[in-house]
Amino acid sequence: MARLPDELLALAATQHGVLARWQLRRVLSRATIDNRVARGDLDRLDVGVYALPGTTCPEQRAIAAALRARPAAVLTGPFVLAHHRIDHFTPDAPFEVLVRPGRRIRGAPFPYRVDPLVGREYELLGDVRLAAPVDALLESALFRPKIRDRSLRVAKDQLAWRNLVDAGALLRRLDERGADDPAVKAFLDAMDGDSLLSESEGERRLGGVLTRLDPAPEPQVWVTPHRRVDWYLRLLRLAWEYLGDIDHASAGARRADAVRDDELRLTGVRVLYVTKRDLQDRAALTANVMGAVAARADELGVPTPVLRPA
Numbered sequence: 001m002a003r004l005p006d007e008l009l010a011l012a013a014t015q016h017g018v019l020a021r022w023q024l025r026r027v028l029s030r031a032t033i034d035n036r037v038a039r040g041d042l043d044r045l046d047v048g049v050y051a052l053p054g055t056t057c058p059e060q061r062a063i064a065a066a067l068r069a070r071p072a073a074v075l076t077g078p079f080v081l082a083h084h085r086i087d088h089f090t091p092d093a094p095f096e097v098l099v100r101p102g103r104r105i106r107g108a109p110f111p112y113r114v115d116p117l118v119g120r121e122y123e124l125l126g127d128v129r130l131a132a133p134v135d136a137l138l139e140s141a142l143f144r145p146k147i148r149d150r151s152l153r154v155a156k157d158q159l160a161w162r163n164l165v166d167a168g169a170l171l172r173r174l175d176e177r178g179a180d181d182p183a184v185k186a187f188l189d190a191m192d193g194d195s196l197l198s199e200s201e202g203e204r205r206l207g208g209v210l211t212r213l214d215p216a217p218e219p220q221v222w223v224t225p226h227r228r229v230d231w232y233l234r235l236l237r238l239a240w241e242y243l244g245d246i247d248h249a250s251a252g253a254r255r256a257d258a259v260r261d262d263e264l265r266l267t268g269v270r271v272l273y274v275t276k277r278d279l280q281d282r283a284a285l286t287a288n289v290m291g292a293v294a295a296r297a298d299e300l301g302v303p304t305p306v307l308r309p310a
Contacts, residue, residue: 017055
């Protein structure tokens with residue numbers, strides 16, 4: 001087997017072992033490519049798209065589709081979330097290829113449509129365009145119910161934790177794309193009324209209890225220039241923090257929690273903590289919340305918030 005030039009090998013390594021004929025032509029002649037294919041040095045994946053022998057992996061189907069659909073084709077959907085190693089999304093996740101207006105792909109063995117967005121942002125994987133994380137997240141909702149709503153909510157959280165899509169950027173993108181955009185509609189349906197500011201499934205479930213209060217606490221509030229809390233009830237200067245199994249399990253994390261408590265106490269803010277175990281008994285959690293709210297209201301001499309019907 002003849003070795004490919006180093007620049008093609010490097011490109012193939014980035015593209016999960018896949019190369020398109022138009023990429024090979026940057027270095028090799030048509031006759032050389034044909035000879036390599038005939039000898040088995042390149043395995044045909046699709047029209048004009050090949051894989052290096054021994055590189056078979058689930059990602060190749062999506063990469064081959066995008067390379068065949070050029071120019072300006074963009075991969076989007078759950079596959080892109082898998083690329084970013086988001087939980088519940090695997091390398092064989094479904095995808096969609098978005099193409100420029102007028103592009104037709106005869107006998108395409110993959111889903112494609114005209115890209116509805118003008119001036120779309122994208123990332124490069126070799127020569128393959130991947131939708132920006134925020135758009136890939138929204139467009140993954142178009143694959144419901146094959147993709148579970150909870151998986152989409154987890155994806156939103158994890159993209160935020162990795163500084164790929166923060167809440168502000170998500171809200172701006174939703175506004176830019178507009179309420180009539182099918183991806184926006186599907187995504188908001190999957191969020192099921194979530195404020196989009198919560199950063200974990202635990203925070204959301206806690207919010208399902210807290211937002212029954214009238215007045216209701218607000219999510220993700222900066223109570224000092226340097227301290228943000230998961231939920232905050234301004235009337236009572238009362239905050240709630242969800243303690244996740246990972247984020248608050250270590251000794252270092254617990255020390256950081258204690259430092260934060262001391263800082264907030266000096267500003268007159270009281271912090272209450274809720275764990276995964278607390279969330280397992282919604283009735284008991286609701287009772288604890290109401291007890292804490294009543295005690296704090298009495299302490300401050302202000303009206304006690306009421307609990308709206310579930």
